Amino acid sequence: MMVCQPTSPWFATQQVDVMADPVPLKRLVTRLLILVVAMFAFGFALVPIYDVMCKAFGINGKTAGQYEGSQVVDPSRQVRVQFLATNAIDMVWEFRSKADELVVHPGAVNEMLFVAYNPSNKPMTAQAIPSISPAEAAVYFHKTECFCFTQQVLQPGERIEMPVRFIVDRDMPKDVKHLTLAYTLFDITARQPPVAAHSGG
Amino acid sequence: MSAVIDDHGHASDHAHGPAKGLMRWVLTTNHKDIGTMYLWFAFTMFLLGGSFAMVIRAELFQPGLQIVEPAFFNQMTTMHGLIMVFGAVMPAFVGLANWMIPLMIGAPDMALPRMNNFSFWLLPAAFLLLVSTLFTPGGGPNFGWTFYAPLSTTYAPESVTFFIFAIHLMGISSIMGAINVVATILNLRAPGMTLMKMPLFVWTWLITAFLLIAVMPVLAGCVTMMLMDIHFGTSFFSAAGGGDPVLFQHVFWFFGHPEVYIMILPAFGAVSSIIPTFSRKPLFGYTSMVYATASIAFLSFIVWAHHMFVVGIPLVGELFFMYATLLIAVPTGVKVFNWVSTMWQGSLTFETPMLFAVAFVILFTIGGFSGLMLAIAPADFQYHDTYFVVAHFHYVLVPGAIFGIFASAYYWLPKWTGHMYDETLGKLHFWLSFVGMNMAFFPMHFVGLAGMPRRVPDYNLQFADFNMVSSIGAFMFGATQIFFLFIVIKCIRGGPPAPAKPWDGAEGLEWSVPSPAPYHTFTTPPEVK
Numbered sequence: 001m002m003v004c005q006p007t008s009p010w011f012a013t014q015q016v017d018v019m020a021d022p023v024p025l026k027r028l029v030t031r032l033l034i035l036v037v038a039m040f041a042f043g044f045a046l047v048p049i050y051d052v053m054c055k056a057f058g059i060n061g062k063t064a065g066q067y068e069g070s071q072v073v074d075p076s077r078q079v080r081v082q083f084l085a086t087n088a089i090d091m092v093w094e095f096r097s098k099a100d101e102l103v104v105h106p107g108a109v110n111e112m113l114f115v116a117y118n119p120s121n122k123p124m125t126a127q128a129i130p131s132i133s134p135a136e137a138a139v140y141f142h143k144t145e146c147f148c149f150t151q152q153v154l155q156p157g158e159r160i161e162m163p164v165r166f167i168v169d170r171d172m173p174k175d176v177k178h179l180t181l182a183y184t185l186f187d188i189t190a191r192q193p194p195v196a197a198h199s200g201g
Numbered sequence: 202m203s204a205v206i207d208d209h210g211h212a213s214d215h216a217h218g219p220a221k222g223l224m225r226w227v228l229t230t231n232h233k234d235i236g237t238m239y240l241w242f243a244f245t246m247f248l249l250g251g252s253f254a255m256v257i258r259a260e261l262f263q264p265g266l267q268i269v270e271p272a273f274f275n276q277m278t279t280m281h282g283l284i285m286v287f288g289a290v291m292p293a294f295v296g297l298a299n300w301m302i303p304l305m306i307g308a309p310d311m312a313l314p315r316m317n318n319f320s321f322w323l324l325p326a327a328f329l330l331l332v333s334t335l336f337t338p339g340g341g342p343n344f345g346w347t348f349y350a351p352l353s354t355t356y357a358p359e360s361v362t363f364f365i366f367a368i369h370l371m372g373i374s375s376i377m378g379a380i381n382v383v384a385t386i387l388n389l390r391a392p393g394m395t396l397m398k399m400p401l402f403v404w405t406w407l408i409t410a411f412l413l414i415a416v417m418p419v420l421a422g423c424v425t426m427m428l429m430d431i432h433f434g435t436s437f438f439s440a441a442g443g444g445d446p447v448l449f450q451h452v453f454w455f456f457g458h459p460e461v462y463i464m465i466l467p468a469f470g471a472v473s474s475i476i477p478t479f480s481r482k483p484l485f486g487y488t489s490m491v492y493a494t495a496s497i498a499f500l501s502f503i504v505w506a507h508h509m510f511v512v513g514i515p516l517v518g519e520l521f522f523m524y525a526t527l528l529i530a531v532p533t534g535v536k537v538f539n540w541v542s543t544m545w546q547g548s549l550t551f552e553t554p555m556l557f558a559v560a561f562v563i564l565f566t567i568g569g570f571s572g573l574m575l576a577i578a579p580a581d582f583q584y585h586d587t588y589f590v591v592a593h594f595h596y597v598l599v600p601g602a603i604f605g606i607f608a609s610a611y612y613w614l615p616k617w618t619g620h621m622y623d624e625t626l627g628k629l630h631f632w633l634s635f636v637g638m639n640m641a642f643f644p645m646h647f648v649g650l651a652g653m654p655r656r657v658p659d660y661n662l663q664f665a666d667f668n669m670v671s672s673i674g675a676f677m678f679g680a681t682q683i684f685f686l687f688i689v690i691k692c693i694r695g696g697p698p699a700p701a702k703p704w705d706g707a708e709g710l711e712w713s714v715p716s717p718a719p720y721h722t723f724t725t726p727p728e729v730k
Contacts, residue, residue, distance in 0.1 A: 025312060025388050032380045036418050043422025043452060047437060050448050059515055062445075088441065129440045135513050186441030191434060 067142035239296025246288030282346025307391025393729035405470030468605025480547030553627030568596030589649025615699030619717030640674025
């Protein structure tokens, strides 16, 4: 047999007499490369998968979008809902809720107003991100209207009141007696430059 | 240069040796040359990452800030982790794979020799890029080796882009190396070398290669998302734009957990060759070893969130990831049982490779047990991000991966160099490493349980004594590795000539070729009965 240098050909097996290849080398390498590409795509697929899982199971305190339904009020039960308004780092707005907490009945529609004020001398855009604690209650917290569904543009010195209307689900586990709805306000002016004309929240 | 090309151009000239000069190393496609380069590169990175660890331990020698700025301290912890994981342990195992897999399965070389050359030479480029960031204004990566967003995106130093590119290069190198290993093992085995006759080192590397192919692309995706968040206005990990920083941790640990098995499985394989040799008995439970390795690899994909027990995952999730993690103890227990059973009633001798291998079994088991403690979700709330975690993963990585590499190096040095290493010096290296390593890492369990957080340059006075002991142990371990360099160089330069089979109890095709192994081996495939 002419012994070949494995160093010279790209695919050494074609000349080296070894066991019958179960899969030709070229096809094997192609399959492995497809696996590499598939796993790279899977890394990105984790993004929507994660979003779907979070919304479906209320993981991480993520709340769903706008709630369309309505429920019968359960007057026998009371739940405390606390409100937190926090600025993300570098956000200069004043941001607070009108009251610290509400005591609500599951099933009833409630409203809370949040106040935002732009003390700077330029128009700015903001986005509020909600989160519910404890996280397992997130799927039982329905927002029928929320300023977090849109972005807010405030002119210099402008102040607005922004409503959130919500229903605490009647099916929420009985051991949850106390919820916290926390908003973090992010400055997204760089990403969404505000239109110079007036706009509201 | 033309001489070199000529050298490789004549396929019929099968008696030629290596080319001369520097270009031999730049252009080589020989698995032994490339394996040697991988091993030297890994050792260089081991010393560099180790010197960063010395900076960390010097700062922690006493409470208070005395030697480095906290910002630089953060860069040291980050670079120590990155360099040890991607620069030292992984390339060392790829080097061992390059050297030993063709010799163990009777193949003339790796299946894709030119790609082999490329995957090695990407590494110096990647690490030059990574280390150079330390000299940039704003400093190098300072967000920990796990580079959690938003620390590594919104709040990262400017150099993070270089870090991302370096990770991409390392990833490409690892993926190409892994494809090469799979192709070699599946296609180049000698006649008669069925899968279930392969040495366990080959088996564990085959499984490791599949892990690499599966998770390195996910890491590449993860850093690509970071890059897009930083430069192209996306919001994968930024809550302001609808993303989520916790998503980063899921993507990272989906890579990160299999990664820790990537760093340990080849060591399992090497130890499974070494213990039978010095016990003069065949390995106990070969088949169960193969299945245990495959089970560990499978389980590594479904346990990632045990790194994230405190981010607020639901109770059902915590329970699932806790039980799945505890399940890993079963196949790992099978392996430890098999190693101990192999030694049971064997004619044991304790040459240096065996010392490292036995220490591996004992100390890796200790690291495994602290892993079980961390796997218990309610207990992890206490241990999370303390020095207990640092103690745990150093116990699995230093006497696990690193001792596995030392054991392999001593075991196969006679085959590589043609000389026996100095047994007295080897044993001294072992005992200094053993004592230094335990002194450095055992007290970390105590300070961790008492609440000392990791990644801090300063700490409460109550932790002072244990930290001083840790630092002394770490200096001892670090200095000992310079001594290892001396032992290896001494062995390369001379020493008693090694026979083809220097260990009387050894089994395997690699011992059927002379020592040092000729530049080309198994150009005619051997018959395996």
